[in-house]
Amino acid sequence: MTRLRSPFALVVGLLGVLVVVLVGYPLLRTVGGIVLDWSTFAAAAEEVVAAPNLLPMLGSTALVLGVSTVLAVVIAALFAWLSERTTARLGWLAGVLPVVSLLVPSIAGAIGWVLLASPKAGFLNVALRELGVPVVLDVFSWPGLIGVYTLYLVPQVYLPVSAALADLDPALEEAARVSGRGPWRTLATVTLPVVRPAILSGALLALVYGVALFSVPLIIGTQARIDILSVEIVRLLTTEFPPRLPQAIVLSVVVLLVLGAAWAVNARVLRGGRFATIGGKSTGDRRIELGRTGTIVTRVGMVGYLLVAAVLPFGALVVVSLQGFWSGRLTGPFSFENYADVFGSAGSTFAGLRNSLVLGLLCATVGMALALLLAWRIGRGGGWARVLDATTKLPGALSHVVIAVALVAAFAGPPFALGGSLLLLVLAYLVLYLPQATLSAQSSFATVGGELTEASLVAGEGPAGTLRRISAPLMTRGLLAGWVFLFVLVVGDITASAILASTRTPVVGFVILGLFQNGTYPTLAALGAIITVVSSVVVLAALALRRSA
Amino acid sequence: MGAPAVESRPGGAQPPGGAPSTRIAVHGLTKTYTRRDGTTVRAVDDLTLDVDAGEFLVLLGPSGCGKTTLLRALAGLESVQAGRIELDGRLVDDPAAKVRVPTERRGLSMMFQSYALWPHKTVAQNVEYPLTTRRIGRTERADRVRSVLDAVGVGRLAGQYPGALSGGQQQRVALARSLVAGDGIVLFDEPLSNVDARVREQLRTEIRRLHTEIGFTAVYVTHDQEEALTLATRLLVLRDGRIAQSGPPAEVYLRPADSGVARFMGAGNEVTGVLCGGVVSSTVGSIEGEAVPGVAEGAEVVAFSRPETWYFDPPPGVRNRWRGTLVSTAFVGPVSEHTVALPGEVSVRVRTLGATGPDVGAEVEVGVPADAVRVLPVDPT
Numbered sequence: 001m002t003r004l005r006s007p008f009a010l011v012v013g014l015l016g017v018l019v020v021v022l023v024g025y026p027l028l029r030t031v032g033g034i035v036l037d038w039s040t041f042a043a044a045a046e047e048v049v050a051a052p053n054l055l056p057m058l059g060s061t062a063l064v065l066g067v068s069t070v071l072a073v074v075i076a077a078l079f080a081w082l083s084e085r086t087t088a089r090l091g092w093l094a095g096v097l098p099v100v101s102l103l104v105p106s107i108a109g110a111i112g113w114v115l116l117a118s119p120k121a122g123f124l125n126v127a128l129r130e131l132g133v134p135v136v137l138d139v140f141s142w143p144g145l146i147g148v149y150t151l152y153l154v155p156q157v158y159l160p161v162s163a164a165l166a167d168l169d170p171a172l173e174e175a176a177r178v179s180g181r182g183p184w185r186t187l188a189t190v191t192l193p194v195v196r197p198a199i200l201s202g203a204l205l206a207l208v209y210g211v212a213l214f215s216v217p218l219i220i221g222t223q224a225r226i227d228i229l230s231v232e233i234v235r236l237l238t239t240e241f242p243p244r245l246p247q248a249i250v251l252s253v254v255v256l257l258v259l260g261a262a263w264a265v266n267a268r269v270l271r272g273g274r275f276a277t278i279g280g281k282s283t284g285d286r287r288i289e290l291g292r293t294g295t296i297v298t299r300v301g302m303v304g305y306l307l308v309a310a311v312l313p314f315g316a317l318v319v320v321s322l323q324g325f326w327s328g329r330l331t332g333p334f335s336f337e338n339y340a341d342v343f344g345s346a347g348s349t350f351a352g353l354r355n356s357l358v359l360g361l362l363c364a365t366v367g368m369a370l371a372l373l374l375a376w377r378i379g380r381g382g383g384w385a386r387v388l389d390a391t392t393k394l395p396g397a398l399s400h401v402v403i404a405v406a407l408v409a410a411f412a413g414p415p416f417a418l419g420g421s422l423l424l425l426v427l428a429y430l431v432l433y434l435p436q437a438t439l440s441a442q443s444s445f446a447t448v449g450g451e452l453t454e455a456s457l458v459a460g461e462g463p464a465g466t467l468r469r470i471s472a473p474l475m476t477r478g479l480l481a482g483w484v485f486l487f488v489l490v491v492g493d494i495t496a497s498a499i500l501a502s503t504r505t506p507v508v509g510f511v512i513l514g515l516f517q518n519g520t521y522p523t524l525a526a527l528g529a530i531i532t533v534v535s536s537v538v539v540l541a542a543l544a545l546r547r548s549a
Numbered sequence: 550m551g552a553p554a555v556e557s558r559p560g561g562a563q564p565p566g567g568a569p570s571t572r573i574a575v576h577g578l579t580k581t582y583t584r585r586d587g588t589t590v591r592a593v594d595d596l597t598l599d600v601d602a603g604e605f606l607v608l609l610g611p612s613g614c615g616k617t618t619l620l621r622a623l624a625g626l627e628s629v630q631a632g633r634i635e636l637d638g639r640l641v642d643d644p645a646a647k648v649r650v651p652t653e654r655r656g657l658s659m660m661f662q663s664y665a666l667w668p669h670k671t672v673a674q675n676v677e678y679p680l681t682t683r684r685i686g687r688t689e690r691a692d693r694v695r696s697v698l699d700a701v702g703v704g705r706l707a708g709q710y711p712g713a714l715s716g717g718q719q720q721r722v723a724l725a726r727s728l729v730a731g732d733g734i735v736l737f738d739e740p741l742s743n744v745d746a747r748v749r750e751q752l753r754t755e756i757r758r759l760h761t762e763i764g765f766t767a768v769y770v771t772h773d774q775e776e777a778l779t780l781a782t783r784l785l786v787l788r789d790g791r792i793a794q795s796g797p798p799a800e801v802y803l804r805p806a807d808s809g810v811a812r813f814m815g816a817g818n819e820v821t822g823v824l825c826g827g828v829v830s831s832t833v834g835s836i837e838g839e840a841v842p843g844v845a846e847g848a849e850v851v852a853f854s855r856p857e858t859w860y861f862d863p864p865p866g867v868r869n870r871w872r873g874t875l876v877s878t879a880f881v882g883p884v885s886e887h888t889v890a891l892p893g894e895v896s897v898r899v900r901t902l903g904a905t906g907p908d909v910g911a912e913v914e915v916g917v918p919a920d921a922v923r924v925l926p927v928d929p930t
Binding site for chain 2: 450451452454455456457458460461462463465466469470473474
């Protein structure tokens with residue numbers, strides 16, 4: 001092909017190869033390791049299977065994930081329908097809801113809920129006691145663990161379902177109404193069945209995210225004595241010495257098999273067809289009238305969700321961070337000493353915060369630049385583009401835990417010896433968040449593609465120049481949104497950080513785990529509040545920017 | 550207005566002697582798609598075509614006939630499976646020889662259906678863009694941009710962004726951008742299909758004027774036969790990826806090669822019959838007409854004529870004449886269209902200017918001259 005010979009295309013080609021190697025090598029290396037060193041892995045597998053806690057752990061993981069995914073699907077589908085298809089819509093809430101888990105990173109949210117609802121000193125329980133209500137909320141319980149899981153899974157489902165509902169041709173619903181169905185019957189018999197693919201893929205996203213969720217089961221599950229798979233995998237790699245990599249890999253394979261089965265079910269359902277009824281039309285403003293009561297109930301419900309998912313936990317973090325110790329009461333003396341501790345300490349707290357922010361800036365910038373070039377190459381089509389497309393989405397289909405384990409297996413030891421280095425963290429973040437980065441770059445490309453770029457080619461500007469002079473400037477907002485997304489994900493990351501960071505290379509997630517294990521709640525609360533504020537400011541600024549477009 | 554300066558192009562020089570040079574040569578071009586269900590569609594099928602300097606070639610045909618595919622193949626925006634494309638004598642596409650010159654090195658201009666104006670550049674910057682890739686000095690670029698914007702009547706909008714313009718103004722800017730490069734080859738992909746009828750007519754007139762003044766070579770895709778007739782110096786009717794007929798607009802309209810082309814170009818009276826002794830023998834009687842080459846004696850044929858070539862009370866020399874009843878009259882502004890029932894269950898339409906014509910229900914005599922009747926084979930393919 002003559003058109004691939006330009007230096008620019010060559011550079012992009014090399015970057016593509018690099019990315020494929022970076023994603024593919026650790027996985028192949030891990031699989032290859034199993035095959036080559038079969039006896040070790042057979043022994044590890046035997047040990048894992050023989051362990052008395054295996055079945056209870058798998059059972060409780062399945063129970064927690066299953067129940068919370070179902071709850072998340074119900075809540076998210078309801079919210080999405082209410083805000084996209086009915087008059088009960090609260091505009092700003094529809095924008096904020098999908099990003100709640102970015103505003104309050106899961107590690108901060110989990111700690112927030114411990115501060116709110118631990119049986120003795122939780123703010124809510126202290127308040128209930130003083131009001132004389134004989135009820136004790138216990139976050140360290142099955143309902144508590146499942147509840148906090150659900151809070152973090154709802155946004156994963158909400159986003160695809162609300163997008164599908166926004167694209168739904170209102171005539172479909174109107175036809176059902178004309179045929180004599182009320183709003184709820186219409187929802188059940190027409191709307192939800194039509195968007196079933198989106199609901200399914202949302203459930204799948206929730207499952208993939210939930211399997212890797214590490215902060216919530218660590219902080220809440222450990223004390224509730226509920227063993228969860230992700231915590232066990234991280235424990236094998238970090239708490240045990242020497243790290244028990246083969247056992248961790250065996251458990252990762254279990255995760256992969258479960259996710260693979262879920263993907264297969266999803267693909268099978270989608271193959272059935274009968275879903276192609278969603279028109280590309282914009283819906284205008286034809287919405288279902290909910291009436292006064294319905295509207296009030298809906299809005300109370302959605303604001304309530306926001307309180308529970310973000311405002312209350314963040315509030316608890318702020319209060320405790322200003323107190324000398326965690327008392328469960330809203331009383332002083334208040335001071336900024338805990339913040340002074342974070343910023344001034346000789347320990348690793350400030351270093352962790354600084355590293356995370358620097359890594360966030362670095363990975364978001366490098367990641368989006370890479371994503372832009374890869375998306376450009378994918379848009380040019382051909383077999384290699386399909387390979388790149390699949391490769392860049394692969395980390396999203398696997399669990400973060402699995403990828404982090406594979407990266408350890410591939411790069412920590414010789415010949416790379418990157419174990420405990422910042423470079424390994426950078427590589428891990430880039431690989432983990434590659435799907436989000438390339439997806440946002442690709443969707444921006446889709447809006448500026450077609451004749452706008454063809455017109456530039458016809459005018460005599462080559463592909464590289466067209467990207468620089470036409471596509472990239474037009475994509476500024478989309479790329480910026482992707483950058484923000486990446487930045488927040490990296491700063492709030494805990495799974496990869498727990499596995500890959502070290503005392504020499506602390507990051508926020510790693511430091512928070514240390515503080516949690518030492519039980520220093522006020523400093524923990526201060527750090528949680530800081531990352532929540534950083535994330536929220538960056539995300540809300542991006543939302544405002546997008547709205548002003 | 551001064552026409553933009555002529556740009557010299559590699560290989561684009563006029564040959565000695567001043568004969569019109571061939572600017573686009575297409576030979577045996579084939580482009581196939583595979584549908585999702587596995588069937589193959591030949592969008593362009595073994596198509597051969599030459600376009601001379603200064604021609605305004607209009608590609609006309611129903612949707613799916615391959616006209617847009619052919620245009621995009623010329624621009625290098627679609628790859629082809631077989632055949633050759635030469636632009637100004639330079640081979641730009643030949644899968645057999647593994648030649649494929651990318652779009653940006655073909656030195657073309659193109660006007661897109663969606664305007665494709667870049668929203669982050671001003672009108673002037675949009676129009677200047679094709680010049681920045683062609684090594685032309687800054688002051689000359691500015692001169693050319695100003696003169697071409699004036700030529701299309703949007704000179705005062707140079708500093709605006711496309712978002713602030715009306716649809717018609719955007720169209721003019723897009724036109725300016727496609728003409729700024731000079732006397733090159735300009736491709737038009739249904740550029741007037743998104744504006745209302747009045748603006749469309751204005752722009753059509755301007756494109757024709759600019760073509761005369763600047764002398765570019767145009768390949769223009771449309772599905773609107775009126776637009777095609779107005780603009781073309783040569784009309785090419787495409788069907789199923791092949792050329793159904795090629796010629797000057799009047800010839801294609803008045804002397805269609807088959808009934809498919811005839812119908813596509815506008816309304817007509819069709820009487821079926823059998824070619825017998827040089828005339829069409831039908832239920833209404835014998836019809837004299839001009840048979841297209843290749844129609845054999847005894848074959849089933851269609852006698853095709855345009856309603857506006859018919860007369861009430863035809864002059865004495867017209868031998869195709871019948872008595873019938875005026876069944877209905879429709880007044881459509883410039884003309885009236887009358888339906889007349891003839892013997893043998895044949896009905897014909899007759900057009901008269903303005904609101905003239907006999908009353909409904911009247912006995913009338915109608916006729917059509919033999920040279921206005923085309924005798925066509927029944928099946929166009």
